[in-house]
Amino acid sequence: MGIFGERSLRDQLLEIDWEKHTGIWNRRVRQYGTSKALTVLLVFVAGIYFIRQHDKAADLSWYKIKKNDKLYADEYFVTDTSDAVFRFNRLIRPITEADVKKMKLSVDKKRKIIxxxxxxxxxxxxxxxSEIVITKENLFKNGSAFIGTFAEKDSLTMLVGSGTNVKWYGLIPNERVVDRGYEITIPKGYVLANDYYYVEAADVRLEESEAIKKTKHITFDTTTLLKTEKLLNLKQL
Structure with a gap:
């Protein structure tokens, strides 16, 4: 008998469940030691927190974005002091018989592939x-964090090798800020699905970067800068 009389079936089940999970935790502690078990727990909690924050960032635009909306690199990328570049993804699909028929190959090779x-x-x-990236220098030079125009969204496609899917935006890149010439490797049996470039919804915003807006109108005395540059060049001679 407890304070509220006989325990309900729900209370008993909860107690059994608690004992079950306590037993699992105790086995982990015995197997790995307390410190390692706590490390595993902390990593798990941190992972859950990161996923939730990532989803929140994606949802800032996911439900209100419209076709042809401008997309901007998020503030974190713009103000990050590392040499990291803004990377894009490409959507690929399985090769079809129609694709093979269009290939410039001999008939026997086409038959073999099909x-x-x-x-x-x-x-x-x-x-x-993808074959393009965007640097922070290009964004500041252009005076805007505008990276491309929204075309479509996708929340079903999985990243190669990850087994997880995220919220993607397909866009037409802003050619004024992209650097081209990078190589991509497409897995065997696949081809590019379309001409769009994809970014994670969490990495872009519908608003211009505050950091770029604040620095866009800063002016410099170019004459002084040129004189300083010449002096530095003379000293190096």
Whole structure:
């Protein structure tokens, strides 16, 4: 008998569940030691927190974005002091028989490829790379964090090798700020699905960067700068 009389079935089940999880935790402690078990727990909690924060960042624009909206690099990227560049992703899809027929190959090679196609593979994937990047220098030079124009959204496609899907925005990049010439490797059996470039919704905003807006109108005495540059060059001679 407890304070409120006989325990309910729900109370008993909760107690059994608690004992079960306590037992699992105790086994982890015995197996790995308290410090390692706590480390595993902290990593797990940190992972959950990161995922939730990431989802919140994506939701800032996910439900209100419209076709042809301008997308801007988020403030964290703009103000980050590292040499990191803004990277894009590419959507790929399985090769079809129609794709093979358009290839500039001999008839026998086309027949071989068609015979070996995995027709059960219907899944698109997202490549963790593309042939373009954007540097912070390009954004400040252009006076805007505008990286591209929104075209479509996708929350089903998984990143290659990750097994997880995130919220993606497909966009047409702002050519004024992109650097091209990077190589991409497309997995065997796949081709590019379209001409769009993809970014995670959490990494972009619908508003211009405050850091760029604040520095855009700063002027410099170019004459003094040129004189200083010449003096530095003379000293190096």
């Amino acid at each position: 015979a070996q196609l995995d027709k059960n593979n219907k899944s698109n994937l997202m490549l963790d790379m």
